[in-house]
Amino acid sequence: MNRWKAAFTHLLISLTVVGSVAGYIICFWYPIPLIPMARADRLLELIAGVDLIVGPLLTLLVYKPGKPSLRFDLTVIGLLQAVFLGFGLHSVYDSRPVFLVAVPDRFELVFANEIDPGRLSQAKNPKFRTLGYGKPVLLGVEFPRSNKDEMQAILMSAVTGSGDIQMMPKYYVDYAKAAPELLKHAQPLTAASGRSADAVTAMVAAAKRYGRKPEELRFVPIASSRGYATMLIDAKTGALAGPVNADL
Secondary structure, three states, X not given: OOHHHHHHHHHHHHHHHHHHHHHHHHHHXXXXXXXXXXXXXXXXXXXHHHHHHHHHHHHHHHOOOOOOOHHHHHHHHHHHHHHHHHHHHHHHHXXXXXXXXXXXXXXXXXXXXXXXXXXXXXXXXXXHOXXXXXXXXXXXXXXXXXXXHHHHHHHHHHHOOOOOHHHOHHHEEEHHHHHHHHHHHOEEOOOOOOOXXXXXHHHHHHHHHOOOOHHHXXXXXXXXXXXXXXXXXXXXXXXXXXXXXXXX
């Protein structure tokens, strides 16, 4: 085997590994419409750049049939690749989306590194006390409107940068309880003042990809600390149809 074939073989192996990792990330954490708003493309580029370029390139440079230290050299390259891949995966894992929170007029996508462990333990429902490894958990919030002190504390936390209510698991409730209020703020997939024609076209096209009629759906914004997108929901039940890469 010459060095070009060795480098190509290394590239194929790297493609398999990186492809599997990217497939998991896209399937569970960052559906394609949410990749731009969550800036996950940069993380994926980091992982792919290191493992698809650096590893095979180093193999191309050091590979020489019969070289006494060849096995050692390839082992070192493999270890370096594994370290860089581990670093990239840790970065992605630490910043993965864990909760999709329905607040009165929008969804908030919350990432793992935005949830304080102390706050997480305060969740009234046990199922909201852990950060999952799969798709973000869909839920809502219930404001303590009858408690002025708590409402003031939430406001101060948001103002001081310590996190708004979507980062406070003690107020988390099942999505079904929050859906009716969210639907009051949802809007039809039609042109309106301040809404671009391109955004409407993108939403209508997405509705059809999801196998739904545009008139059956409504949309609400998805906000996060990294960017914005749009979520399509059923006009009657509030059930999710799917996200759209459109910032309204």
